Amino acid sequence: MNQEEIVVSIKNANLEYDSEKGKVLALKDANLDIKKGEFICVLGPSGCGKSTLLNIIAGFHKPTSGSATMGGKVINGPNWKRGVVFQTPPLYPWLNIYDNVAFGPKKRRLPKKEIEENVNKYLELVGLKDFKKQKPYELSGGMRQRCSLARVLVNQPEMILMDEPLGALDALTRTNMQALIREIWNKTGNTIFFITHDVDEALSLATRVVVMSARPGRIVKEFNTEFTYDIGGANQEAARYSREYVAIREEILSIINTQNAVSRGEAVS
Numbered sequence: 663m664n665q666e667e668i669v670v671s672i673k674n675a676n677l678e679y680d681s682e683k684g685k686v687l688a689l690k691d692a693n694l695d696i697k698k699g700e701f702i703c704v705l706g707p708s709g710c711g712k713s714t715l716l717n718i719i720a721g722f723h724k725p726t727s728g729s730a731t732m733g734g735k736v737i738n739g740p741n742w743k744r745g746v747v748f749q750t751p752p753l754y755p756w757l758n759i760y761d762n763v764a765f766g767p768k769k770r771r772l773p774k775k776e777i778e779e780n781v782n783k784y785l786e787l788v789g790l791k792d793f794k795k796q797k798p799y800e801l802s803g804g805m806r807q808r809c810s811l812a813r814v815l816v817n818q819p820e821m822i823l824m825d826e827p828l829g830a831l832d833a834l835t836r837t838n839m840q841a842l843i844r845e846i847w848n849k850t851g852n853t854i855f856f857i858t859h860d861v862d863e864a865l866s867l868a869t870r871v872v873v874m875s876a877r878p879g880r881i882v883k884e885f886n887t888e889f890t891y892d893i894g895g896a897n898q899e900a901a902r903y904s905r906e907y908v909a910i911r912e913e914i915l916s917i918i919n920t921q922n923a924v925s926r927g928e929a930v931s
């Protein structure tokens with residue numbers, strides 16, 4: 663596998679929304695090449711344009727100017743090759759867990775046997791194989807999020823986009839989900855674009871952390887990090903307290919604090 667293979671490329675992308683109050687520039691001159699197998703975590707102040715950038719990659723929005731391409735082709739709309747996991751899992755309440763996960767492959771009219779094998783494989787991977795017959799309302803928030811992850815994985819996407827997927831979970835469930843997502847990333851070699859508000863979450867998962875400015879969102883700084891390998895291993899605590907981790911964490915927090923002040927309209931020296 664060519665480690666440098668670029669999956670998605672964003673070039674000079676701007677996005678302006680037309681709202682009742684007039685035009686809102688949400689994203690400014692975004693440039694980002696996402697390489698195969700990368701785990702990108704995006705941080706930035708609230709309302710800075712993180713979801714806007716994700717929605718462009720997903721194909722929900724087209725940049726007003728500039729471009730978004732996947733494998734060299736312009737992204738023209740949503741596609742199962744780019745699976746999206748939202749903060750609130752959009753599961754069908756009338757379908758059980760198995761059928762929720764099987765929904766996409768059935769729609770794509772894959773052979774029945776292949777659907778069955780894949781649904782079972784990914785339900786097992788996310789730890790839900792004993793809950794196939796349950797309806798979403800019978801599951802906890804963490805389990806629903808695992809189901810929504812299986813629903814994306816079953817399509818074997820080239821990229822997984824996650825918009826604050828763990829934001830609504832309690833601290834312990836959140837840590838368990840981080841470990842699960844890291845494990846899935848390790849096993850599938852997938853490319854992940856993950857938005858979070860939590861600096862420690864970003865540093866414990868990412869191979870690259872992208873920090874955005876206050877709106878209009880620009881990418882202000884990127885950090886190549888490898889803490890995920892240690893945090894996933896036996897040296898968890900040592901990794902979190904290492905001098906390098908603490909220094910990067912402080913630098914990111916300082917950028918975000920500055921940008922928060924900018925969005926509040928305060929003068930920043």
Ligand SMILES: Nc1ncnc2c1ncn2[C@@H]1O[C@H](COP(=O)(O)OP(=O)(O)OP(=O)(O)O)[C@@H](O)[C@H]1O
Nearest residue numbers: 679680681686688707708709710711712713714877
């Ligand atoms: N459909 C829309 N129409 C008009 N303005 C929008 C629309 N969607 C987003 N915006 C505005 O664009 C800006 C960026 O929004 P976006 O949702 O991308 O931010 P975000 O960084 O994801 O915020 P949060 O951290 O709160 O999720 C915000 O000022 C928002 O109000």
Ligand SMILES: [Mg+2]
Nearest residue numbers: 712713714825
């Ligand atoms: Mg958002």
